[in-house]
Amino acid sequence: MSWEIQGEKEEMTHAAITKAWNLLKGKEDAPNYRKASGSKNCGNCKVWDASATKDPETGYCKMYDFNCRADHVCDAWVGDE
Ligand code: SF4
Numbered sequence: 001m002s003w004e005i006q007g008e009k010e011e012m013t014h015a016a017i018t019k020a021w022n023l024l025k026g027k028e029d030a031p032n033y034r035k036a037s038g039s040k041n042c043g044n045c046k047v048w049d050a051s052a053t054k055d056p057e058t059g060y061c062k063m064y065d066f067n068c069r070a071d072h073v074c075d076a077w078v079g080d081e
Contacts, residue, residue, distance in 0.1 A: 043070030
């Protein structure tokens with residue numbers, strides 16, 4: 001039935017728009033966010049704000065707009081240039 005196909009199209013379009021909007025707003029998920037195994041971690045990432053949470057083990061990621069753990073890291077880690 002044509003209305004179902006139309007609905008599916010609209011759903012896909014909505015998902016694409018939401019993804020694009022989230023990218024623009026910096027709210028896409030942190031890429032490959034995981035437990036850190038090397039020297040790079042959220043705790044020493046330049047976009048990490050330790051003062052944003054009461055727990056010293058967590059902080060706010062200003063790039064991806066979420067509270068992350070100091071001992072974790074993602075592929076977008078920002079260090080000194
Ligand atoms: S950009 Fe990645 S490594 Fe840096 S604080 Fe956010 S999640 Fe952690």
